[in-house]
Amino acid sequence: MMNDKHAAAIDPASAEAISAAVEPYPLSAERKQAMRERLLSRIATEAPPGTRTVRSEQLTWHPVSERIEIKILHRDPARNEQTALLRCQAGAVLSSHSHTKQEECLVLEGEIRIGQHIIRQGDLHIAEPGCQHPELVSEQGALLLLRSEIYTHSF
Numbered sequence: 403m404m405n406d407k408h409a410a411a412i413d414p415a416s417a418e419a420i421s422a423a424v425e426p427y428p429l430s431a432e433r434k435q436a437m438r439e440r441l442l443s444r445i446a447t448e449a450p451p452g453t454r455t456v457r458s459e460q461l462t463w464h465p466v467s468e469r470i471e472i473k474i475l476h477r478d479p480a481r482n483e484q485t486a487l488l489r490c491q492a493g494a495v496l497s498s499h500s501h502t503k504q505e506e507c508l509v510l511e512g513e514i515r516i517g518q519h520i521i522r523q524g525d526l527h528i529a530e531p532g533c534q535h536p537e538l539v540s541e542q543g544a545l546l547l548l549r550s551e552i553y554t555h556s557f
Contacts, residue, residue, distance in 0.1 A: 458487065469494035477552060484552045490514065490540035500534040505550040512544030 449455045456475045463471040469491040476485040507527040514521050517536035521527045
């Protein structure tokens with residue numbers, strides 16, 4: 403138990419005795435707020451056991467083409483899969499390409515057009531393995547969540 407970060411440093415009876423013997427120390431409102439913020443920050447950074455949380459704001463956008471950027475959220479090289487955000491500026495075009503694995507594309511903001519097919523906010527588009535789909539166009543801009551194979555080429 404010595405290395406268990408959640409184990410109590412002292413037994414509950416000793417903690418209670420110390421607490422009863424110590425005079426309360428008045429804290430300023432600023433100090434209370436700082437302690438609260440630190441505690442909430444710590445809680446927010448600890449994922450439940452067996453899970454991971456990826457903080458998108460801590461990751462970097464990388465250019466894919468002139469008006470498209472990608473932010474890799476997770477990669478699994480053993481399965482050749484990744485989860486990423488794709489940010490398309492107005493007028494973005496992603497050239498036609500094929501898939502060796504299934505790709506899922508969830509439109510989080512805006513809309514895209516694949517060929518003549520319109521996919522709007524909240525819609526999920528699935529491309530099956532072996533699929534060659536036409537170019538993707540975002541006339542007004544869009545934010546997409548992609549689960550796909552790991553791309554090693556630009557579009």
